[in-house]
Amino acid sequence: MRIASPLIASAAMLVTGFLIFAFLGKDPLSALYMFFIQPLDSLYGVGELVLKATPLALCALGLAVGFSANIWNIGAEGQLTLGAICGGGVALFWSGELGRLALPVILLAGVAGGAAWAAIPAVLRTRFNTSEILVSLMLVYIAQLLLAYLLHGAWRDPEGFNFPQSKAFDDAVILPLLMDGQRANISFLFMLALASLSWIFSRRSFAGYRMIVAGQAPDAAAYAGFSQRRNVWLAFLVSGGAAGLAGVCEVVGPIGRLQADISPGYGFAAIIVAFVGRLHPIGIVLAALLMSLLYLGGESVQLGLQLPAAVTGLFQGLLLFYLLAADLFIGFRLRRTPAAIKVPA
Amino acid sequence: MNTEFLIAIVTGTVVAATPLIYAALGELVAERAGVLNLGVEGMMLVGALAAFAVGTGTGSLILGYAAAIGAGVLLALLFATLTLSLQTNQVATGLALTLFGLGLSAFAGRKFAGLPIEGLKPVSIPVLSKLPVVGPLLFHFDPAVYGSILVYVIVDRVLKRTRAGLQLRAVGESPAVAHALGQPVMLTRYLAVLFGGAMSGIAGAYLSTALTPMWVEGMSAGRGWIALALVVFATWKPLRVVLGAYLFGGVTILQLHAQALGLSAPSEILSMLPYAATIIVLVIICRDPKTILLNQPASLGKSFHPDL
Amino acid sequence: MNDSSPATPRLILSGITKRYPTILANDHVDLRVEVGEIHALMGENGAGKSTLMKIVYGVTRPDAGRIEWNGAEVVIHSPAEARRLGIGMVFQHFALFETLTVAENISLALDERIAPAALAPRIRAVAERYGLPVDPARLVHSMSVGERQRVEIVRCLLQSPKLLIMDEPTSVLTPQAVLQLFETLRRLAAEGMSILYISHKLEEIRTLCDTATVLRAGRVSGTARPREETNASLARLMVGSDLDDAPLEPHPAGEVRLEVRGFSMKARDPFGTALRDIDLTVRAGEIVGIAGVSGNGQRELLAALSGEALGQHEGSISLGGRRVESLGAAARRDLGLGFVPEERLGRGAVPAMSLAQNALLTGAHAGMVRLGLVQSGAARASARATIAEFKVKCGSELSAAERLSGGNLQKFIVGREIRLAPKVLLVAQPTWGVDVGAAQMIHQALIALRNAGTAVLVISEELDELFAICDRIAVLTAGRLSKPEPRASLTVEKIGLLMTGATQEPTQSQAHA
Numbered sequence A: 001m002r003i004a005s006p007l008i009a010s011a012a013m014l015v016t017g018f019l020i021f022a023f024l025g026k027d028p029l030s031a032l033y034m035f036f037i038q039p040l041d042s043l044y045g046v047g048e049l050v051l052k053a054t055p056l057a058l059c060a061l062g063l064a065v066g067f068s069a070n071i072w073n074i075g076a077e078g079q080l081t082l083g084a085i086c087g088g089g090v091a092l093f094w095s096g097e098l099g100r101l102a103l104p105v106i107l108l109a110g111v112a113g114g115a116a117w118a119a120i121p122a123v124l125r126t127r128f129n130t131s132e133i134l135v136s137l138m139l140v141y142i143a144q145l146l147l148a149y150l151l152h153g154a155w156r157d158p159e160g161f162n163f164p165q166s167k168a169f170d171d172a173v174i175l176p177l178l179m180d181g182q183r184a185n186i187s188f189l190f191m192l193a194l195a196s197l198s199w200i201f202s203r204r205s206f207a208g209y210r211m212i213v214a215g216q217a218p219d220a221a222a223y224a225g226f227s228q229r230r231n232v233w234l235a236f237l238v239s240g241g242a243a244g245l246a247g248v249c250e251v252v253g254p255i256g257r258l259q260a261d262i263s264p265g266y267g268f269a270a271i272i273v274a275f276v277g278r279l280h281p282i283g284i285v286l287a288a289l290l291m292s293l294l295y296l297g298g299e300s301v302q303l304g305l306q307l308p309a310a311v312t313g314l315f316q317g318l319l320l321f322y323l324l325a326a327d328l329f330i331g332f333r334l335r336r337t338p339a340a341i342k343v344p345a
Numbered sequence B: 001m002n003t004e005f006l007i008a009i010v011t012g013t014v015v016a017a018t019p020l021i022y023a024a025l026g027e028l029v030a031e032r033a034g035v036l037n038l039g040v041e042g043m044m045l046v047g048a049l050a051a052f053a054v055g056t057g058t059g060s061l062i063l064g065y066a067a068a069i070g071a072g073v074l075l076a077l078l079f080a081t082l083t084l085s086l087q088t089n090q091v092a093t094g095l096a097l098t099l100f101g102l103g104l105s106a107f108a109g110r111k112f113a114g115l116p117i118e119g120l121k122p123v124s125i126p127v128l129s130k131l132p133v134v135g136p137l138l139f140h141f142d143p144a145v146y147g148s149i150l151v152y153v154i155v156d157r158v159l160k161r162t163r164a165g166l167q168l169r170a171v172g173e174s175p176a177v178a179h180a181l182g183q184p185v186m187l188t189r190y191l192a193v194l195f196g197g198a199m200s201g202i203a204g205a206y207l208s209t210a211l212t213p214m215w216v217e218g219m220s221a222g223r224g225w226i227a228l229a230l231v232v233f234a235t236w237k238p239l240r241v242v243l244g245a246y247l248f249g250g251v252t253i254l255q256l257h258a259q260a261l262g263l264s265a266p267s268e269i270l271s272m273l274p275y276a277a278t279i280i281v282l283v284i285i286c287r288d289p290k291t292i293l294l295n296q297p298a299s300l301g302k303s304f305h306p307d308l
Numbered sequence C: 001m002n003d004s005s006p007a008t009p010r011l012i013l014s015g016i017t018k019r020y021p022t023i024l025a026n027d028h029v030d031l032r033v034e035v036g037e038i039h040a041l042m043g044e045n046g047a048g049k050s051t052l053m054k055i056v057y058g059v060t061r062p063d064a065g066r067i068e069w070n071g072a073e074v075v076i077h078s079p080a081e082a083r084r085l086g087i088g089m090v091f092q093h094f095a096l097f098e099t100l101t102v103a104e105n106i107s108l109a110l111d112e113r114i115a116p117a118a119l120a121p122r123i124r125a126v127a128e129r130y131g132l133p134v135d136p137a138r139l140v141h142s143m144s145v146g147e148r149q150r151v152e153i154v155r156c157l158l159q160s161p162k163l164l165i166m167d168e169p170t171s172v173l174t175p176q177a178v179l180q181l182f183e184t185l186r187r188l189a190a191e192g193m194s195i196l197y198i199s200h201k202l203e204e205i206r207t208l209c210d211t212a213t214v215l216r217a218g219r220v221s222g223t224a225r226p227r228e229e230t231n232a233s234l235a236r237l238m239v240g241s242d243l244d245d246a247p248l249e250p251h252p253a254g255e256v257r258l259e260v261r262g263f264s265m266k267a268r269d270p271f272g273t274a275l276r277d278i279d280l281t282v283r284a285g286e287i288v289g290i291a292g293v294s295g296n297g298q299r300e301l302l303a304a305l306s307g308e309a310l311g312q313h314e315g316s317i318s319l320g321g322r323r324v325e326s327l328g329a330a331a332r333r334d335l336g337l338g339f340v341p342e343e344r345l346g347r348g349a350v351p352a353m354s355l356a357q358n359a360l361l362t363g364a365h366a367g368m369v370r371l372g373l374v375q376s377g378a379a380r381a382s383a384r385a386t387i388a389e390f391k392v393k394c395g396s397e398l399s400a401a402e403r404l405s406g407g408n409l410q411k412f413i414v415g416r417e418i419r420l421a422p423k424v425l426l427v428a429q430p431t432w433g434v435d436v437g438a439a440q441m442i443h444q445a446l447i448a449l450r451n452a453g454t455a456v457l458v459i460s461e462e463l464d465e466l467f468a469i470c471d472r473i474a475v476l477t478a479g480r481l482s483k484p485e486p487r488a489s490l491t492v493e494k495i496g497l498l499m500t501g502a503t504q505e506p507t508q509s510q511a512h513a
Helices: A004-023 A028-040 A043-067 A076-128 A132-152 A187-204 A206-216 A218-223 A228-251 A266-276 A281-305 A311-330 B003-032 B040-058 B061-085 B090-108 B134-138 B143-161 B163-173 B175-180 B185-211 B223-233 B238-256 B267-271 B273-286 B289-295 C049-056 C079-085 C102-109 C116-129 C145-157 C175-190 C202-208 C231-239 C298-306 C329-334 C355-362 C364-368 C376-389 C406-419 C436-451 C463-469 C492-500
Strands: A165-168 A257-259 C011-020 C023-033 C038-042 C064-069 C072-074 C087-090 C163-167 C194-199 C211-216 C219-224 C256-265 C275-283 C287-291 C313-319 C337-340 C424-428 C455-459 C472-477
Touching: A004 A028, A004 A281, A004 A311, A028 A043, A028 A281, A043 A076, A043 A187, A043 A206, A043 A228, A043 A266, A043 A281, A076 A132, A076 A165, A076 A228, A076 A257, A076 A266, A076 B273, A132 A257, A132 B223, A132 B267, A132 B273, A187 A206, A187 A228, A187 A281, A206 A218, A206 A228, A206 C355, A218 A228, A228 A266, A266 A281, A266 A311, A266 B090, A281 A311, A311 B061, A311 B090, B003 B040, B003 B134, B003 B143, B003 B163, B003 B185, B003 B223, B003 B238, B040 B061, B040 B090, B040 B185, B040 B223, B061 B090, B061 B185, B143 B163, B143 B185, B143 B238, B163 B175, B163 B185, B163 C102, B175 B185, B185 B223, B223 B238, B223 B273, B238 B267, B238 B273, B267 B273, B273 B289, C011 C049, C023 C038, C023 C049, C023 C064, C023 C211, C023 C219, C038 C049, C038 C175, C038 C202, C038 C231, C049 C163, C049 C194, C079 C087, C087 C145, C102 C116, C102 C145, C116 C145, C145 C175, C175 C194, C175 C202, C175 C492, C194 C202, C202 C231, C211 C231, C219 C231, C256 C298, C256 C455, C275 C298, C275 C455, C287 C436, C287 C463, C287 C492, C298 C313, C298 C337, C298 C424, C298 C455, C329 C337, C337 C406, C355 C364, C355 C376, C355 C406, C364 C376, C376 C406, C406 C424, C406 C436, C424 C436, C436 C455, C436 C463, C455 C463, C472 C492
Parallel strands: C038 C194, C038 C211, C087 C163, C163 C194, C287 C455, C287 C472, C337 C424, C424 C455
Antiparallel strands: A165 A257, C011 C023, C011 C064, C064 C072, C211 C219, C256 C275, C256 C313
């Protein structure tokens, strides 16, 4: 029954999409085809699907850990950015010295950067009772400004015609592709590994159990002696690290350099992916593929029908709304709605 | 520091603070009734677009503002239906509202980007604006600025002095008890949320018709989130919301006049100031758990349904 | 004021029946209250008293039966309608807003719209007239429980009721406050008001009430004139058997297991009670009880002992000789502390999780977790064993906790903690909202645990319960603990005196009530 509402929500989104295209004066069926089917009609297209689904799933898998405990990391976009900055920085300045180790170090730097950025809301919540929602969100803006600052200044490509972007990274530190003829790379394998770990964590581990109890009955968690502090740290470090990995894989993957615009809102879309995927690893992977298709579809109708890229954002928002509404009719509700500020146990 | 510069600083601060005042006061009313609406950013953007679109379309800013209020109320109604009647998780629904508002406004606003608009003009209050120094400083603002002060006065009076305000506060503390006493809990919360939506709409309208008269995708740049933080910073008291908004307005102005004030820092770093300031004030307020326990409406964020 | 002829009863209920999905709450109940009569409605927890009162007060409708008010048949659709008829009700759990003043609270609660400022003089007038001192301008959170009850009563009286229903009014009062309340009620009755007094406290009913209707398992098991009855005869009507007055077999107490010395801690909740200079020892093989009406620091004391509340403090808490006051709940459990909390769903158990998953909650070190991974087989086995040993009625160990009745869930939680063989067991309100059978079983289990050598601390608002199972009893008042005395040397009066705390300086939350 838990899969019913995502399916219903997706169907409702499709119907609404049909109506929107019709309203815009485009032939709805062919628009829907262009949006949902056409992107997948080649190996390259499927590769794009996987390529975009990977950062979405990486972020969402990390976020799901915290969401089940009512720990709301809304700043994955910022942690993704910091991951890109840290990993990209290593790629720019040390890829030569590190030789064979360059790529692993770059990836680790990305994870560390994301985790470190996520540590800020974690510490502010555990030590100062500050809302992690607002803090992590503010840090998104700060992260993006930090990236802009670096790219306008010290890290700018001197031969880049003053565009805010860095030099292109050496081929040696670009993520290997899964196969030729498309752009999906080994980050997809990282994502699958994280999905498996996530499954073990939430279904089997005691740490996962503690988080679920904290989300469903915080008083019971306190009674049992489960430390909400530990939960907060775990949730933020994991989701920050995963988002950081997503970010660094973008810049040493399809983008190949640091630039001001490294993510079309993956960190925020991942929130929707986590919910639509029911906080379950398999669900999240599937939802990430759906969300990825929404991105591709948006690009497809932008080119083919001169519709704005923003149509993607519209569909994303619709999907989440429908999901929340569909939940009601299936009778499954996210159990607890937390207060804005929580006092740690 | 010459008078003109001073006027510029003060004017800039007030203008920057005004949308925050509207949005934060609206959210304050919703939160005092126990509802956490994280969708302020989305509602602001839709309001901004509505005001711009109708304003340029009809040439009437008043109609534009009316459209913005309508848009805010509609989105708030969607939020209220989901969270109050259908009992969805308030945090998730609020986020959905923001993402939806972002996407909808970007999508629907595509043909308005780059269009010019005749923004709100400052209005001189007859006698008072002739006063030396104080006159041009305080009594030469656009109508929406005065409106924001009026909204503050109304919200404050209603909350403290009227039965409706009493009911709202009661519902915010304990909807179960209020319901047992026969208060219309659902209706109170609905109205509070819709008011919040209307205010967010006006705040957005101010952005696209006064602060920077134009339409750009995502132009609120996080102000909706800052408004949410403001409510916390103000410990849910209307006067502190206004003061806090002016404080933030001042911080925002700093970055624009940094050079004149002798601050030399890269523009991106200066742009971080409002966001960093938000984090800092939140930490200051939330440090002592008692502050929150004493002031936060006890039922904030918790679902309640009268039939249970 | 008397506006009906003396012969017409104020209220007659005939054949009232109410069925819920799982239980027949009221089964053809008849009740008759005369003008100016103080009528007790008695019964154990779960006998159907509150359902019947919900019907009289219009909160819910009966499936069958009729209601006659002052001789005329009526259907009561809502509390507002009940109030219009002249029925007022003071609930067991007060409907008050902490952050508002007395006048604001009453203003919200009244049916006619009167501003708080206009209400204030009327509040003072009623308060004076009936000896219920209440200050309209005070914020409710600063008031003691007894004072808050006065606010509730004043609120009712402002609407000039002819019938006043009081639901378990004395569960939150000190013995002295109870006497004051009785004075007020007698005064009201003398003026013609009828009072329906819901309680299960035999002594009080015998002191106060003219008539009593006794409910047992949804049916009227009898009516009586309490003044002509004994506790034993009333108890027989309520429970169907004599009260088990068998005194507890004395048991030699062993080494000190729990020691609290000079412990003080401020309350985390701004509306809470600070703990002051607590001294307490509990030895192996004894049950120590702490009496006290709620709001005197019980929650704070329990949270401090269990490790859920850590913060600035003075003094020490030791488990088996080891200082633990800075350790969290998990660490204290490792040292052999068990805890049955006051709240079952949401604290003692996670409502949506199965009993097996709930066994994990405190059983992590009992073989249910290895290398960080959950051993679900072991958890299920443990839950099954608890269910069997404590006769928990449920589908299976996979049933969700929220599906169990209060008594059965309490048995599970008590059983879960006992089966962990704790060295010290803390128990809060062990039989609150629990049916008679389960309550008896829980008491027996606690006594058996004590006989097996565990040190048990019971905090309860039910004096009867404490007298039944404790070796020594102390009283908690405004955050201070009296010296525990052997049960045999205590009486209800003495405990009442201890509750007022002779050494107290008057404070706002002091029970002056």
